[in-house]
Amino acid sequence: MGDGAKLSVGFLGLGIMGEAMARNLLKSGLFASVTVWNRTLSKCQALVGEGAKSAETPAAVVGSCDVTFAMLADPDAALAAVFGDNGVLAGITPGKGYVDMSTVDEATSTRIGEAVTAKGGKFVEGPVSGSKKPAIDGQLIIMGAGDKELYDLVQPAFDVMGKKSFYLGSTGAAARMKLVVNMVMGAMMGAFCEGMALADKAGLEQSALLEILGLGAMANPMFALKGPAIMARNYPPAFPLKHQQKDLRLALALGDSLGQPLPVAAAANEVYKAARGAGKGDEDFAAVYEATVNKK
Template structure:
C-alpha cells in the first residue's frame, strides 16, 4: 500500500514507520522517508495511514510512548485501516478528536495480491471531509472506496465481510475433504464449482493450495481467526446468533493449535481433513 503511494508520484513525501524497522528498508530505497516513532510520522504528515495487526497493536501505536497522540495536533488526519472491533475504533477516534485531529476508520477487504495491485476495497467511516481528502491516496491503494457513515460502521462491515469469508473457506475445505474421502478428484470438484452459481475467485485461487497442502500466507490464518472472534463478539452484543461462524471459528482455533497460525487461512483445511 505504501509502495503504491510512492509509485503514484502524487505526494511530495511518503513517511514510513513500522514496529519492525527492517520492513521499512526497501521502501526507503524506493524514495520513502523513515521516522523513528509514530509521533514523528504524524508530525511530518497531514494525513497518517495506519495498518496494524489487531486491536492491541492499534491501541499501542496510538496511546503508547511516542505514539500517534504525541504528534497529533489540530486539523491533522488519522486514518486507521486496521481490522479492529468497533469499541477499539471508537476509543481511538475519541482520543484523536480530543487533540483537535480528524479520524477516519478505513479497514480494507482484500489480501496480499490485491494490496500489491492497488485493488483493495476500502470501507471508510468517520470524518467525511477527511475521507474526501484521502480519496487520492485511496485511489492508488484500492479499486473502490465506500463511505459508510459514522465511526464504527467500517469496523462492523469489515467483520461481517470476513465472517462470511471465513465460513466460505471452511465450507470449501470440508467439500474438498469430503470429495477426497468419497474417491473423487478434488480438481473435478473445483471445476464443477467454477462452472456454476458458486463460482468465485477465492475458490479458484485457494483450491490448488488446498490440494497441495501448501499455504503461503496471503492472509494469515491467525488474522482470520481474530476476525471471526470479533464478529462473534459483535453478534453476541447485537443478539444475532452466528452458528456457522462459531463452528468455523472452532476449526480455525484448531488449525492454530496445529501450528498453522502464520500460514494462509486456507490452512484451516489441515484441521478439517485430519484422519
C-alpha cells in the same frame, strides 16, 4: 492541509498489506513525501531504498505528515501504535488526519477516533477487502467511516490503494461492515475445505470438484485461488490464518452484543482455532484445511 498543496503522508505498519499499500502511495507521485514506520524498523529499508522517508516512532511520523495511514495486525497493535510511548497521539496536533485501515472492532476504532479528535485531529477508519495481490495491484475495496472531510481529502490515496471506496457513515460502521464481510469469508472457506476433505475421502478428484463448483452458481475467485494451494497442502501467507480467526472472534463478539445468533460462524471459528493451535497461524487462512482433514 487541504489547500491544494501536495499532502505529506505517513504509513504505520509494513506487513503483507501495509508494505504494498505504502509502496503504491510512494509510486503514485501524488504526495509531497511518504514517511513510513514499522515496529520492526528494519522492514522500512526496502521502501526507503525506493524513496520513502522513515521515522523511529509513530509520533515522529504523525508529527511530520498531514495524514497518516495505519495497517496493523489487530486491536492490540492498533491501540499500541496510538496510545503507546511516542505513539500517534503524541504527534497529533489540530488539523492532522489519522486513517486506520487495520481490521479491528468498533470499540477499538471508536477509542482511537475519540482520542485523535480530542487533540483536534480528524479520524477515518478504512478497513479493506482484498488480499496481498489486490494490495500490490492497488485493487483493494475500502470501507470508510468517520470524518467525512478527511475521507474526501484522502480519496486520491484511496484511489491509489483501491479500486472502489465506500463511505458508510460515522466511526464504527466500516469496522462492523468489515467484520461481517470477513465472517462470511471465514465460514465460506471453512465449508469449502470440508468439501475438499470429503471429496478426497469419498474417492473423488479435488480438481474435478473445483471445476464443477467453478461452473455453477457457487463459482467464486476465492475457491479458484485457494483450491490449488489446498490440493498442494502448501499455504504461503497472503491472508494469515491468525488474522482470519481474529476477525471471526470479533464478528462473534459483535453478534453477541446484538443478540444475533451466528451458529455457522461460531462453528467455523472453532476450526480456525484448532488450526491456530496446531501452529498454522502464520500460514495462509486456506491452511484451515489441515484442521478439517481426518488424519486416521
